[in-house]
Amino acid sequence: MTGRTLARPRTDSVLGMAALLGLLGLAGWAFAALSINVATLIDSGRNAADFAARMLPLDFPTAGELLRLTGQTMSIVICATLLSVVLSTGLAVLAAGNTAPHRGARFGARTVIVAARAVPDVVLATVFFRLFGFGALAGVLAMGLHSVGMVGKLYADAVEQIDEGPREAMRAGGAGRGSWWPACCRRCCPRSWRPRCTGWTSTCGSRSSSASWVSTGSAAPSRPAADRVCAGHPRSGAGDRVRGDHRARCGRRGARAGRRCCRAARQARRGLRGRGRPGCRGRAARHGIENEQLPRPGAELPIEFALLSFEGKLRAAGVTTVFHGISFEDTHHDIPRSVGQAEKTCEAIDAYTGGLVDHRILYRLDVRSPEALSALARRLDQVPDGALVSHEDHTPGQGQYAVREHYERYLMGSRGMSDAEAREHVDQLIADRDGRLDIREEALVWLAARSARIRLLGHDPSSAAEIAELRDRGCAVAEFPTTIEAAEAARAHGLPVVIGAPNILRGRSHNGNASGRDLVGRGLVTALVSDYLPSGLLAAAMLLAEQGLATLPAAIGLVTAGPAEVAGLPDRGRLEPGLRADFVLVEPRRPWPVVRSVLSSWGVW
Structure with missing residues (x-):
């Protein structure tokens, strides 16, 4: 089958000019319908000046009260970030193409992620204020659920980008068609994903802290955590059982025989080895x-x-x-x-x-x-x-x-x-x-x-x-x-x-x-x-x-x-310390x- 390259659209065509004029006309109609004009802008400027005059000078609380409110803000940020990470991890596994059990689950998870990202956190906070009243709970729920839209998408992308080696390792690790979720919980954090998740979680915390004014009125940005290396190990037949995540210390110099063996794989079946295989x-x-x-x-x-x-x-x-x-x-x-x-x-x-x-x-x-x-x-x-x-x-x-x-x-x-x-x-x-x-x-x-x-x-x-x-x-x-x-x-x-x-x-x-x-x-x-x-x-x-x-x-x-x-x-003949x-x-x-x-x-x- 041969492909055909589409020609670049011509911007100087009659149709293109007509579309441009149509957009300009719609923009003019929108400004007129909303009564946005010079007089409106001048009136708004007077309102802004009046608001600034009433706000200044700033009236800061006492140092003790400021520290209390800052601590409350950070507590809300931590709880909201933790909530978003927990929810996003499960949604990410369901939304990733290589770990979703079926298309329906993936579509549902993707829909939830998109919806969470589409609804502003202020709207969510307003809803939760009506449900639970003013307080920290409304802020935690609003920021945590809204952050799911970003963190869940990033986590799902990270799962899909895991290299094929660990994926084959999970297939060889013994997981069956119905055991994909426990396998993901145990093995879906290879070294190519964990550092990214750490940074994204920190970003989520920083973003949540900047939005926490809704409930407490103060903010403190958090610092992203440094990347770190995570090690995993293959399943191994040793002694009278098959060991999972086994790290065998072997050799006279204590060399460790093992490589990463963790990737959730759909319909995984077999019992190690290289690159996570048995x-x-x-x-x-x-x-x-x-x-x-x-x-x-x-x-x-x-x-x-x-x-x-x-x-x-x-x-x-x-x-x-x-x-x-x-x-x-x-x-x-x-x-x-x-x-x-x-x-x-x-x-x-x-x-x-x-x-x-x-x-x-x-x-x-x-x-x-x-x-x-x-x-x-x-x-x-x-x-x-x-x-x-x-x-x-x-x-x-x-x-x-x-x-x-x-x-x-x-x-x-x-x-x-x-x-x-x-x-x-x-x-x-x-x-x-x-x-x-x-x-x-x-x-x-x-x-x-x-x-x-x-x-x-x-x-x-x-x-x-x-x-x-x-x-x-x-x-x-x-x-x-x-x-x-x-x-x-x-x-x-x-x-x-x-x-x-x-x-x-x-x-x-x-x-x-x-x-x-x-x-x-x-x-x-x-x-x-x-x-x-x-x-x-x-x-x-x-x-x-x-x-x-x-x-x-x-x-x-x-x-x-x-x-x-x-x-x-x-x-x-055995995987034991001190042996060959x-x-x-x-x-x-x-x-x-x-x-x-x-x-x-x-x-x-």
Whole structure:
């Protein structure tokens, strides 16, 4: 659609001249009708001189009486100003286009404001004198209601001029369609509005004081207050609740993690973050470096670049601590894993510096690999105690692939095998690994002896009996229990239970094992981990909260405090004084949340 610029009106046209002459004629008629002429002006001058002669000299009251009347005047001014501010605040929220609940309310509020501004305060005072008699009450009502016309308009304009950031923050702050008014009362004073309101209120007080002669006959102008800075804070999931206007003191130097989170927004809904959006603690992830280093078969990338590239994905997902799952095993599936590759990756992670994410290692031991057992023993002798170690046995027919058909279907999908080829491959794999049962027993004995110096995770337990064995072995965590029975037994023994975020997102396990949502609904899960998908952590937590399987604080805790407990890291995962300042600002969009910013002790992104 194209627009057309209107031509400037011509003042020298016949129509323009006719209009001008018409206005001049009307002005002449008005003067004549009102009998305004030179003689009238002279008579009025005589009246003014007579009035001045009777008024002078001025007769001032005593000093005490003057102070009393001045105090009475200021009292009326203060009460009138307070009345106008209280009434104007509510009217401003109703009159502003971005906070009015509907058009009718906005039209009504605007009408009241215009009417209050249109009626002079002297007229209002006359009306109230007839209603309440002479006294301070009539003056307070007259000046207060008349000032609503100015203050209400200025406040409404200020609300409409609030920047979009705080407005989005209020939408993300949890306010619903029917809760706009309480939200406005609590949050509609961002730093861009309060200083203006302070100055306008002072102006209103000054204006009221100059009009207070109606009731007391004296005046004293007030001084505008200085501007000041107001700070607000985002909602945050902390501990066992979601905190509003939360200011988290974090970091060794006491840095405060938080930004303004206050703007009333119509139809606001969601639960923080940046610029007032909901916030949560930095999250932990595991796995993923293998896929980053080998994006497709035969296209292996340098491990240093893979770490840098993977960190970008972690930061985008709001992950501040990552445990790279390094597999000490000899591959028996399509992902090429070897003991030598594991050692090189560990060395690369040790040498990786300057990142904004805390890179750590989860050592994954194939208990049926003698080379892996020897290599891991050497590695653990070189690192401090407390290393995270997961021991696993992925032999089809047990654990993760208790039903071997699931592994066969995996082979058919990933390698293009036929049904017969997949069955033959699995038969050969089982026979080969059954020949290493003695190595498995040796590894389990070694892990039990080493458990006091490491944090041991039991991978894919499938029964209460296996949980009891893990507990006897010194295991501290049940990782990916495949059945409800195993998860219940783990919690009964006081073990944290870990589930993968993809399981939550899909609603079921990819190989027929226990559903993560079912386990969460039963209260059996204490932590979610990325399981190759860092971006799935926050999405899974929000999904659990939205479906009512967990409260929002509990769901956020599954990806923050929960993983920190699993990893044995008491210095992070919670918003408490003295802990690491890892804070993620999130916009919980539908259907999936978006990370807007991360404030970490390692940096801000």
